[in-house]
Amino acid sequence: MKMINKAAMTISGLAMLSSSVFAQSLADAKKAIDAEQYQKAESMLKNLTQTQPSKDENYFYLGWLYLKKDYSDSARATFTKGISINPKSALNYAGLGAADRVDKNTAAAKSNFDKAVAVIDKKDTEPYVYIGKAYLLDPNPDANAAIQILQKGIAANPKEKNPELYAALGDAYRSQLKNTDAYDNYTQALAINPKMVSAVVATGVIWKQANNFEDSEKEYRKALSIDPSYGPAYRELAETYLRWGRNSTKTVSEQKYKQAVDFYKKYLDLTDRSIDSRLRYAEFLVYAEDYKALEQEANELAKIAPKNDLIVYRFLGYSAYENKNYAAGLDALNKFISQANPKRIIPLDYLYQGRLQIALGQDSLGINSLRKALQLDTNQVEAYGEIAKSLYNQKKYLEAGDAYKTYIAKSHEATLNDYLREGVSYYNAFKAQYYSTATPKPIPDTTLIVKADTAFNYIQKHATAPIATVALYEARANDLKEPSRNTSQGYAKPYYEQYIQLITAKGPVADADKQFLAEAYVYLGTYYEYVEKNEAKAAENFAKAKENDPTNKQVADFFARKGGGAGKSK
Incomplete structure (x- = not known):
């Protein structure tokens, strides 16, 4: 009898030892995940699924790790395996819901979360923690839903003081920038576990x-x-x-x-300098804008990363663009975008692809890529500015003006130069219609010249001092507002006069400005000749125009008509 009892005790002891080893190993794996030692955690959890295949929670944490590494398909398969072992595995249903959210399948996510809640053991609050965390995952975080489920988890078992519930609730509030509420919940988590380092x-x-x-x-x-x-x-x-x-x-x-x-x-x-942590370092270098270091790190990663880990090509593409290695950058980014799971493509990928294409002269493709970035995230406002610049270079002025207008409306970093580009784009678009030789001749859209003039006026009102170039464009825009080319109302006159004053006040006129100064004097000369019938004023202004640009055709015509008798102005 004593032998049997001793054997029984030995077997019991082994069972307890096995349970202790398992519990400690799972705890270590969870600690490794929290410490972002993903390679170590993956190795431990894969081992656990082999040595303890009947423990459904092993599969959950391995699947959750896959989600953190952005492998939603592998995560889904692992969660499904956990449910096959235990059909009432609340954690693995929560995991499936998390995978659904990553894949933007909101309805399926809710269904799986509901299944998780339905089978949660009353004493178990861990599934609530991970449903809450799932709602905070990209690409569509829902902090309100996270807060609701986490609060439900706290209320479900008030005696079960799980610090992770409060920490996750703090994360949810922090994502809403409700930092007081976040702080209160982190404090509550630390009151339960003062050594909860993540809190x-x-x-x-x-x-x-x-x-x-x-x-x-x-x-x-x-x-x-x-x-x-x-x-x-x-x-x-x-x-x-x-x-x-x-x-x-x-x-x-x-x-x-x-x-x-x-x-x-x-x-x-x-x-442990795993590939995963080095990839995160590469992501940090993007935010740090250290593109030299990023390109070096990405090239080193490309040598050691698994062939199916395409994200390295994302970083190669980004850094190569910033370092002006455009051809290599486009090859890398094209490879990533064409071969990666579409779920892994982010707006910045299309933004850089567009930049690289435009840099290599592939403007139409580049604009399409930039627009794809905006389809994924309308907050990528710099794309509007880059689209506008490319459209302007292609002389697609109407589209460029609209793009600049949108960029200015959405961006917090728009400058007066952006307003100038908007105005010039609309001005050129109207001028193309106004002087069109197409048959039938299009009716010019007068709203375009109003938009141009509005942009120019904004600059002059907000600049520290009036700008000569803007005054010149204001003059041109107002000249095109004239109801008839044969009966001038002098709309452009005050702007050309202001341009002359601003240019000549600087001292000797630069050669690059002389043709534009001649343009202003020609306008004034024509105005005085035909509107005010003041021959002396007309001759004076045409003479000044001739001083600045003797090759101006209108100057030559004036003096030819007047018998060439006008000399230089004093």
């Missing part, structure tokens, strides 16, 4: 968003005092120093950028 780091991110860089840094340092090997704290330090640099003087910013790169390298060291 400490998240608190630092709140301060970063408020541009309180000193307090942000303190939180990251605090996180590292809890866990010196916690890589995300160094990543956030890097990204905070990057933002810090952008909000500093040039001297300070250069120092902060260097520190940012150093912190990111430390992050890489702590995440």
Whole structure:
């Protein structure tokens, strides 16, 4: 009997040991995911699915890892495997819903989330955590839905104090820039688990968003005092120093950028420099606008990354454009866009593809690519400006004017030069209609000249001083407003006079400006000859026109008509 009891105890002990090893291994895998050690976590979880194939949660965390690595198809297959093992696996139904959201299938996502909630064990709050996190995933985060499900998870079992529920709720509020609510929930998570290092780091991110860089840094340092090997704290330090640099003087910013790169390298060291972490570093270099380093890193990654990991070509394309290696950049980005899963294409991919195509003279293709970027995200406002510039270079002035107008309306960075380009585009579009020799002759769209004049007027009102070039275009635009070419109302007169005053006030007139100065004097000479019937004033202005541009045809015609008797003005 004693032998049997001893054996039973031994078997029981082995079972307990096995359970302990499993629990510890899964906990380590989850910790590796949180620390962004994805290669390590993947290895551990694949091993767990083989050694503990009946544990459905192993499949969930492996699938969740695939989602974080942007492999939604692999994630879906893994979650489905977990459900085949346990048809009541709330976690894996939550995972399927998350995959649906990544794939923009809202209806399927809700269905799977509902299935997850229906089978949740009353004592289990983890599925609520991951449904909430799923609602925060790109490309269509829904913070309100996340908040609702997370609050439901807290209410479902008030005695089950799961700090991850509160931390995820903090993330949801932070995504809405409701930083007070976010802070309160991170504080609640830390009250439950004071060593929850991810919540400490998240608190630092709140301060970063408020541009309180000193307090942000303190939180990251605090996180590292809890866990010196916690890589995300160094990543956030890097990204905070990057933002810090952008909000500093040039001297300070250069120092902060260097520190940012150093912190990111430390992050890489702590995440075992896996391909995944190096890809994230490449993404950081995009935001840091360090394209020399990005191109070098991307070329190195291309040598070691799996052939099916096409994202390397994205970074090669971006960096090659910025470094003016246009042909190589377009080859790389074309490969990525043509071979990658369409779900992985982001607006910036089409934006850079368009830029590369335009740089190589493929303007029509480039404009199409830029428009694809806008179809995916209308907030890519710089695309409107680049489309406008390309259209202008192709002399498609009407389309260019509309594109500049849209860019100005949507951008917070539009300059007076953009207003000038808008005005000149509309002016040229109207002029092309006005002087068209087509049969039948088109009726000029007078709204175009009004739009042009409006843009020019805006510049003169908002510039620190009147601009000569703008005055010249105002004169030309107002001249085209004349109801008849035979009966001038003198609409352009004050603008040509202003142009003359602005150009001559600078001192000696530059050779490049002389033909335009002659244009102004010719207009005034013609106005005085035919409208005011003032021969002396007409001759005076034509003489000044001749001084600046003797080859002007209207000047030659005037003096031919007058017998060549007019000399130089005094």
